[in-house]
Amino acid sequence: MASRSEYTNTLAEVNPNAIPDGWGQWQWPGGTPDVLLGTVNYRNEKTNCSFPMRKELVELTGLCLQIAADVYDYQVWGSPNPGYEPTWGPWGYENRPISGTQRASNHSKGRAMDWNAPQNSYTDWTECEIPPGLVAVMQDLGWYWGGFYGDRMHFEYVGSLDSVPAAVTRARAILNPPAPPTPTPVPDDLIEEIEAMTDDERKAFVDEIATAAAAKVWATVTPRHSAWKNNEQYAAAGRTALDTIAGAENNTAQLRAGN
Numbered sequence: 001m002a003s004r005s006e007y008t009n010t011l012a013e014v015n016p017n018a019i020p021d022g023w024g025q026w027q028w029p030g031g032t033p034d035v036l037l038g039t040v041n042y043r044n045e046k047t048n049c050s051f052p053m054r055k056e057l058v059e060l061t062g063l064c065l066q067i068a069a070d071v072y073d074y075q076v077w078g079s080p081n082p083g084y085e086p087t088w089g090p091w092g093y094e095n096r097p098i099s100g101t102q103r104a105s106n107h108s109k110g111r112a113m114d115w116n117a118p119q120n121s122y123t124d125w126t127e128c129e130i131p132p133g134l135v136a137v138m139q140d141l142g143w144y145w146g147g148f149y150g151d152r153m154h155f156e157y158v159g160s161l162d163s164v165p166a167a168v169t170r171a172r173a174i175l176n177p178p179a180p181p182t183p184t185p186v187p188d189d190l191i192e193e194i195e196a197m198t199d200d201e202r203k204a205f206v207d208e209i210a211t212a213a214a215a216k217v218w219a220t221v222t223p224r225h226s227a228w229k230n231n232e233q234y235a236a237a238g239r240t241a242l243d244t245i246a247g248a249e250n251n252t253a254q255l256r257a258g259n
Contacts, residue, residue, distance in 0.1 A: 002128055003126065004126055004127070004128070007148070009139075010140070011144050011158060014158050016106065017103070019109070021161065021162070022161025023109065023111065026109060028096055028108035029097075030095075032109060036055060036110065037053070037055060037093055038052070038054070039052055040062050040092065047075065047078045049077075049090050053113065054093070057110070059168055060141065060142075063168065063171035064143070066175060067134070071134075071174060071175070072137075073131075074129075074130060087118055088117060088118060089113075089117055089153070090113055090114055091107070106156040111158075112154060112155065115130070122152070122153070122154075124150060125152055137174065141170060142158060143158070144156050
């Protein structure tokens with residue numbers, strides 16, 4: 001459980017009840033036409049979630065459920081669930097007003113969903129089971145969290161229709177981060193050259209590399225490094241060598257291993 005102070009509203013300037021660009025005016029009481037709705041189907045070894053949303057949000061919603069489970073170890077329950085009852089949801093599209101009002105709910109617009117209602121009741125809460133990191137990621141993906149006004153189970157998409165594809169791309173990247181870059185090999189002659197430097201020469205060399213890297217102008221590196229002057233790959237190798245030497249003075253074996 002996390003305390004309320006651990007959650008930061010990065011979308012505080014957004015009005016969650018406004019209709020963002022591109023979505024149209026479909027909402028309660030008329031509701032959203034069936035042709036604009038799709039079904040989120042997310043299944044893992046613990047549960048099966050199936051509920052309606054605007055069709056443009058179906059893929060993103062499924063990815064968010066997967067991020068919750070796979071990245072943050074937070075299970076959004078469908079059926080079965082810990083209570084073996086339908087009150088867990090998750091719920092998506094439902095043509096109704098905001099509870100206790102005559103104003104259209106974002107559920108009626110197909111842009112809202114509720115997670116694990118029995119554990120996230122609409123109260124003046126002080127603790128929540130949804131990880132703060134997950135809430136932060138959901139906000140980055142365009143979802144306003146209802147916990148900031150008391151409704152912890154509730155997420156509503158507040159981005160424009162055009163923002164959805166980019167959010168899908170970011171969600172996929174969270175689930176499948178790119179492989180780390182292959183370390184740049186450090187040429188033997190560069191290792192020997194750096195190891196032969198005095199402390200002052202190394203300091204100057206570090207400054208030269210930093211300047212060149214920031215400007216991406218490798219010609220600024222002094223002529224004595226002629227073997228790799230004007231070559232970005234060799235400059236990267238130089239930075240690798242320097243970083244290693246800084247942590248392990250003259251450790252030739254570590255440098256040659258590319259660590």
